[in-house]
Amino acid sequence: MTTIGIADTTFARTNMAKHAISELKRNASIRIKRYTVPGIKDLPVACKKLIEEHSCNIVMAFGMPGADPKDKICAHEASQGIITAQLMTNTHIIEVFVHEDEAPSDREFTALAENRAREHALNVTKLLFKPDQLEKEAGTGQRQGYQDAGPARP
Numbered sequence: 451m452t453t454i455g456i457a458d459t460t461f462a463r464t465n466m467a468k469h470a471i472s473e474l475k476r477n478a479s480i481r482i483k484r485y486t487v488p489g490i491k492d493l494p495v496a497c498k499k500l501i502e503e504h505s506c507n508i509v510m511a512f513g514m515p516g517a518d519p520k521d522k523i524c525a526h527e528a529s530q531g532i533i534t535a536q537l538m539t540n541t542h543i544i545e546v547f548v549h550e551d552e553a554p555s556d557r558e559f560t561a562l563a564e565n566r567a568r569e570h571a572l573n574v575t576k577l578l579f580k581p582d583q584l585e586k587e588a589g590t591g592q593r594q595g596y597q598d599a600g601p602a603r604p
Contacts, residue, residue: 452578455500455509456484457493462514464560466546466567470510473571478579490515490524490547494531501539508574509543512567517551525549542577546570548595566595 454474458467471482483504485496490513500506511532515525525547536543548566553559573594576584591599 451479451481453481453483453504453506454574454578455497455504455506456482456512457496457500457509458484458486458512459489459493459514460486461489462512463550464514464563466512466514466548466563467510469564469567470512470546470571470574473568474575477572477575490528491531493528494535497532497543498535498539501535501541501543506541508541508578510570510574511543511545513545513547514563515547515549517549521550544570544574544577546594562595569594 456467456471458465467484467486471484474480474482483500483506485500485504487493487496493511493513497509497511500509513525513528515521515528529545529547532543532545546567548559548563550559553562573584590601593599
């Protein structure tokens with residue numbers, strides 16, 4: 451059976467993993483292995499451990515960087531670590547970050563986080579079980595959490 455890893459943090463202000471897990475279970479017959487760490491810079495090793503020690507076929511990494519410049523640097527460093535973990539394990543890790551300054555209110559922020567988590571969960575099921583559907587969506591301006599941008603018009 452396919453196992454999907456979920457790596458998330460206690461630093462996050464909303465439980466994005468909960469929404470992703472719900473979406474994953476609704477769309478596929480899979481096992482979930484969740485690994486929660488304190489902060490965003492802990493995600494790369496959590497993802498690598500999910501792949502190597504828990505035999506996950508793919509991992510979703512949820513992070514919520516703050517709005518301060520130092521938080522953006524930490525998010526960049528975490529991203530670099532996640533990319534390295536992907537290359538070291540030859541396994542997809544879908545980074546699902548929502549920056550604290552992406553929405554003007556808590557209400558909009560939580561809606562954005564939930565939508566992004568659910569839409570990336572659908573991307574995970576497509577990567578695993580329907581890769582031809584992703585190919586059909588190439589160049590269509592898909593946006594996770596926001597309204598799709600659509601393809602560019604000449």
